[in-house]
Amino acid sequence: MTTHTHPHTHQHYLHIHEHDLASTHHHPATYPLLSIRDLSVRFTQYERGLRQITLETVSSLSLSVDVGEVLAVVGASGSGKSLLAQAILGILPANARISGKMTFQGQELTAQRQQQLRGREIAFVPQSVDYLDPLMKVGRQVQGVRNSRQQQQAVFERYGLAPFVAHLYPFQLSGGMLRRVLIACAVIEDVSLIIADEPTPGLSHAAALEVMRHFRELADEGRAVLIITHDINLAFDVADSIAVFYAGTIFEHAPMADFIAGPDALRHPYTKALYRALPKHGFKPHPGTQPYAGALPAGCLYAKRCEWSTPECEQGTIEMRALRGGMVRCIHAL
Amino acid sequence: MHVSRWISSSISAATYILGTTARLLSLLLAVSILSFCLVSAAPFDPVTAFIGPEAVISPEQKAAIAAHWGLYDPPPLRYVAWLNNVLHGDMGISLIYRQPVTEILLERALASLALMGLAWALSGILGFVMGVVCGVFKGSVFDKITKTCALALSVAPTFWLALLALMVFSVFLQWFPMGMAVPAGKLAGDVTLADRLWHLILPALVLSVSGVANVTLHTREKMVTALASNYANFARARSESRWQLVRRHGLRNVALPALTLQFASFAELFGGSVLAEQVFSYPGLGSAVTAAGLRGDIPLLLGIALVSALFVFSGNVIANVLYGLIDPRIRESAKPFRPKQKKLPDTSSTSPLPNTPDTSSSPVSLPSPLPPVIALKPTGYHRRPGGCSHD
Ligand code: SF4
Numbered sequence: 001m002t003t004h005t006h007p008h009t010h011q012h013y014l015h016i017h018e019h020d021l022a023s024t025h026h027h028p029a030t031y032p033l034l035s036i037r038d039l040s041v042r043f044t045q046y047e048r049g050l051r052q053i054t055l056e057t058v059s060s061l062s063l064s065v066d067v068g069e070v071l072a073v074v075g076a077s078g079s080g081k082s083l084l085a086q087a088i089l090g091i092l093p094a095n096a097r098i099s100g101k102m103t104f105q106g107q108e109l110t111a112q113r114q115q116q117l118r119g120r121e122i123a124f125v126p127q128s129v130d131y132l133d134p135l136m137k138v139g140r141q142v143q144g145v146r147n148s149r150q151q152q153q154a155v156f157e158r159y160g161l162a163p164f165v166a167h168l169y170p171f172q173l174s175g176g177m178l179r180r181v182l183i184a185c186a187v188i189e190d191v192s193l194i195i196a197d198e199p200t201p202g203l204s205h206a207a208a209l210e211v212m213r214h215f216r217e218l219a220d221e222g223r224a225v226l227i228i229t230h231d232i233n234l235a236f237d238v239a240d241s242i243a244v245f246y247a248g249t250i251f252e253h254a255p256m257a258d259f260i261a262g263p264d265a266l267r268h269p270y271t272k273a274l275y276r277a278l279p280k281h282g283f284k285p286h287p288g289t290q291p292y293a294g295a296l297p298a299g300c301l302y303a304k305r306c307e308w309s310t311p312e313c314e315q316g317t318i319e320m321r322a323l324r325g326g327m328v329r330c331i332h333a334l
Numbered sequence: 335m336h337v338s339r340w341i342s343s344s345i346s347a348a349t350y351i352l353g354t355t356a357r358l359l360s361l362l363l364a365v366s367i368l369s370f371c372l373v374s375a376a377p378f379d380p381v382t383a384f385i386g387p388e389a390v391i392s393p394e395q396k397a398a399i400a401a402h403w404g405l406y407d408p409p410p411l412r413y414v415a416w417l418n419n420v421l422h423g424d425m426g427i428s429l430i431y432r433q434p435v436t437e438i439l440l441e442r443a444l445a446s447l448a449l450m451g452l453a454w455a456l457s458g459i460l461g462f463v464m465g466v467v468c469g470v471f472k473g474s475v476f477d478k479i480t481k482t483c484a485l486a487l488s489v490a491p492t493f494w495l496a497l498l499a500l501m502v503f504s505v506f507l508q509w510f511p512m513g514m515a516v517p518a519g520k521l522a523g524d525v526t527l528a529d530r531l532w533h534l535i536l537p538a539l540v541l542s543v544s545g546v547a548n549v550t551l552h553t554r555e556k557m558v559t560a561l562a563s564n565y566a567n568f569a570r571a572r573s574e575s576r577w578q579l580v581r582r583h584g585l586r587n588v589a590l591p592a593l594t595l596q597f598a599s600f601a602e603l604f605g606g607s608v609l610a611e612q613v614f615s616y617p618g619l620g621s622a623v624t625a626a627g628l629r630g631d632i633p634l635l636l637g638i639a640l641v642s643a644l645f646v647f648s649g650n651v652i653a654n655v656l657y658g659l660i661d662p663r664i665r666e667s668a669k670p671f672r673p674k675q676k677k678l679p680d681t682s683s684t685s686p687l688p689n690t691p692d693t694s695s696s697p698v699s700l701p702s703p704l705p706p707v708i709a710l711k712p713t714g715y716h717r718r719p720g721g722c723s724h725d
Contacts, residue, residue: 089571091567091570091571118570118571118572118573119571119572119573119574120573123571123572124568124571124572126564126568126571128564130563130564130565131564131565131567131568132565132568133565133569133582133583133586133587134565134587134663135586135587135590135661135662135663136582136583136586144572144573144574145572145573145574145578145582146573168666169662169663169666171662171663172666185568185572189572189573
């Protein structure tokens with residue numbers, strides 16, 4: 001398909017940025033490119049009869065990602081992962097309220113700074129053709145408002161998009177072309193952080209892997225890449241670390257090596273269950289469902305399904321803590 | 335490859351033109367049959383309509399005239415005779431104006447076209463501009479006021495507005511004349527273009543009111559949708575400013591439906607003109623249809639029915655063709671003249687949230703691929719397809 005398949009080395013699997021994972025531990029002089037502490041996103045909605053309800057779709061989420069690194073945020077579809085991307089970019093719907101602290105390059109990421117940085121330092125790779133203007137030719141869209149025609153042609157060449165593709169409309173793109181066009185939109189801006197939201201829907205495994213390798217390559221060139229996906233298998237091939245997303249929060253953020261090593265190397269009971277549920281590990285089903293964003297329980301969001309659960313688990317907030325070179329949100333994890 | 339593509343597009347163009355012509359002919363046939371049935375069933379007495387109610391003639395004389403006109407023939411026979419004449423370019427003589435129907439139609443249609451054209455342009459331009467401003471500044475004071483006024487005006491009956499306008503602007507303020515197309519008592523040769531325009535302005539304004547209101551609401555809603563769309567959000571994420579967003583994506587996506595809506599609105603325009611012309615005594619098709627209906631002028635009624643069907647049909651055809659020419663999703667696909675909207679594959683539902691009720695969106699909703707709106711007879715309280723109702 002593309003002529004640009006850079007040799008991809010496996011050394012990244014083993015290359016672990018411990019200081020990124022345990023952001024509380026790192027040396028004060030170094031900070032991860034993007035760090036998120038206790039991010040919550042709430043929506044106020046009116047139900048029938050004007051009853052006001054609050055949905056907490058992201059709750060006390062913490063993670064960090066640094067340059068050269070691919071972080072995969074893995075979670076079930078519809079669990080609010082996309083809001084994480086929108087929160088970082090500052091493009092949440094108007095009725096959303098956020099709390100918590102985000103820093104980018106060591107400085108707080110305020111709404112004003114988000115507006116300055118998005119498209120310039122932080123790029124977004126959306127998930128579907130809906131994110132392209134249906135009535136504008138692809139070339140002009142990739143070019144955007146701040147780049148030249150030459151830059152557009154260069155980035156097209158990089159991703160093996162023929163010149164005629166620039167004159168197509170979004171509806172005329174094939175699935176594979178669309179992915180490369182969406183990535184091109186991010187790469188044409190010289191950014192240091194790329195956030196990809198579900199970048200491989202509807203692709204064959206081979207094509208999806210190809211897309212993931214593009215992201216690996218972008219990280220190797222010195223960018224940080226945050227990929228939000230429901231497909232943990234794809235993350236296995238390119239990510240440096242995986243953050244496990246559940247009911248709007250992160251349960252565990254661990255180096256890739258731990259996910260390869262197996263349940264004993266992992267920390268959180270949910271991550272272990274997730275591991276065992278993978279087809280290649282016996283497909284053990286994991287009973288239960290995630291709690292509804294409008295009715296989050298106190299304490300651990302996993303308590304209803306957890307085999308280790310004790311009364312303490314349902315009291316107070318469970319803090320994210322560093323453990324064995326990773327981060328975990330569980331009081332009983334060892 | 336190019337040649338074959340050209341051939342295939344020419345073939346589909348030819349198919350489209352043939353199909354459209356066939357549809358037009360069958361529509362005109364259906365309209366004429368239906369109108370004929372209606373006027374046959376109506377208690378019209380053509381002989382009285384012709385000689386006038388005051389004229390005193392004996393029933394025998396009346397019967398003789400009726401027999402001479404073939405009024406005792408069975409209706410199908412009368413219809414065929416009429417159709418035969420129409421096909422030979424003879425639409426009969428108007429019973430009340432005593433002039434060939436074709437002449438009246440031509441003269442009145444020109445006057446009506448001037449009136450409707452002005453109202454049409456006004457509602458398109460004014461409605462679009464106001465709709466865009468409202469959509470971009472959604473929730474602002476301007477938006478709220480405009481939206482409320484537009485909602486109220488879009489349901490206000492045209493004849494009522496026309497009476498109101500006459501009272502305020504012609505009677506009290508005396509800015510505009512009391513109806514008619516030219517000054518009363520002036521010789522035809524002395525009538526200037528300025529005279530005509532001066533008489534045209536008030537009826538055109540009144541006629542455009544409901545159009546302006548509807549176009550504003552429609553454009554506003556499309557603009558709000560466009561600016562809240564995923565592609566606008568993505569553009570925002572790529573550092574486009576609000577102005578760039580509106581210019582690059584908003585206007586582009588709003589202009590297309592607005593333009594087709596504009597052409598598909600001929601039916602309402604014609605319906606509105608019947609009432610506006612009546613109130614302003616404007617000598618167009620609209621006032622002719624009222625006179626013909628009230629006084630039983632069957633040939634004229636049938637003629638106007640045909641002309642109005644033709645008028646509305648052309649609006650819809652233009653709307654469909656334009657859609658095909660302007661929308662790349664149709665133009666660039668294999669069949670450029672197929673006037674149907676190509677459905678984009680909906681690859682994902684992107685919002686993980688339960689439906690957020692958007693209380694501010696306007697209640698005007700239009701089916702996106704415009705259905706052929708065909709009005710057989712204009713009715714008084716005409717609304718857009720899809721309706722316009724309060725929440
Ligand atoms: S905190 Fe308690 S309930 Fe939650 S995962 Fe850990 S052991 Fe299970």
